[in-house]
Amino acid sequence: MSDKIYVGVDVGGTAIKVGICNADGDLLHTFEGPTETSKGTDTILQNIAKYAQQIVEESSYEWEQVDGVGVGIAGFLDIPNGIIKFAPNLKIENVNLKAYLEQVLGKRVLVNNDANVAALGEAWAGAGKGIPNCVCYTLGTGVGGGIIIHGKIYEGYAGMAGELGHIAIVPDLEAIQCGCGKMGCLETVSSATGIIRMAKDAVERGDRTSLSLVPNIMAKDVLDAAKAGDEVASRIVNRAAFYLGKSMATLSVVLNPECYIIGGGVAKAGEFLFAQIREVFEKYTQDQAKENVKILPATLGNNAGVVGAAGLLLRS
Structure with a gap:
């Protein structure tokens, strides 16, 4: 299996949704797990990484096929550097999510505002395709x-x-x-x-x-x-x-x-x-x-x- 896949993560205050897409924007597999906001920043970050890995393990795809992980999150972000300056719903402040995930997952990671990624989803593979x-x-x-x-x-x-x-x-x-x-x-x-x-x-x-x-x-x-x-x-x-x-x-x-x-x-x-x-x-x-x-x-x-x-x- 050589086709590349792309993992998308939508981080919410209650749940973290994860999906696998192909290069055409087709949603191939989905997974959802609790954010566990009350347990603090470390747990939230660990859950994001864990769910990104878990969805691939549960699918018919291999980790080697993953070309990268994209994350959408609500809050004030330094988008180019993947830093969460302040995410009120998650109580996260000044955390380099991109650096953390790239180290844990060994894949390139991009982070953006949740509204932006939802818009991109519709434009890429939804009403605006x-x-x-x-x-x-x-x-x-x-x-x-x-x-x-x-x-x-x-x-x-x-x-x-x-x-x-x-x-x-x-x-x-x-x-x-x-x-x-x-x-x-x-x-x-x-x-x-x-x-x-x-x-x-x-x-x-x-x-x-x-x-x-x-x-x-x-x-x-x-x-x-x-x-x-x-x-x-x-x-x-x-x-x-x-x-x-x-x-x-x-x-x-x-x-x-x-x-x-x-x-x-x-x-x-x-x-x-x-x-x-x-x-x-x-x-x-x-x-x-x-x-x-x-x-x-x-x-x-x-x-x-x-x-x-x-x-x-x-x-x-």
Whole structure:
């Protein structure tokens, strides 16, 4: 067996997901193990290395076929040197993950931000397969993102490129403070958290809405109520879609990507949400910048991170 394989690792606060991919981005084998964050940094690092080895042992492949290991992790990183400056969810600070793994595994290792690798996964082997220039949004607790140019992650000067959730897009009179400390970020209106906040505010104001009957409002409740014709819920979803579409209109005259890919829990609302985003994008985007540009749902789901992490070895 001589075909090369690429191991991707997606490090989360609860679980570490690992996958084996071939050079075409096909996911050949997967494995998942506990992060064990409570046991400290050494245990987390050991688990990353252990699971990377274990997935190959459990597969039909040999360790000699592994061309490298890619890792996606949330936090503030020195990407070129593979150093975790600070990962709040993991309580890791100033650790050279790349150096540690290369020593333990004896393979080349690349490390990048989790949102970047998820974007790369979708661009390499998901909704954006075959499209060299695309921008990916992840609509979850926050709004994550990644920019892919000529098939590779664009990181920017200090690794901050692709922080789409922190585009300051909401006008001052409507803006609230984001978790990042700034005002009017996209994340405050287009994330699951933002949608829930707007719904709770409406209920507290006494707006007439079916959401007042929901004891613990989730983003899905708001989206479902909007689909059912609830006017208040519809306004909230329309607002989330409006600022997403406007952010894409802005990016189109800066980056001019061929497509936008949207994933995450909020994106599960499907065409109901996507149609509203496309309408805003069409309205606000300069003609040449929107010509033949697609807005697509992500297709890899929870596997985007491991596929993209493996892709770092071929697309960096």
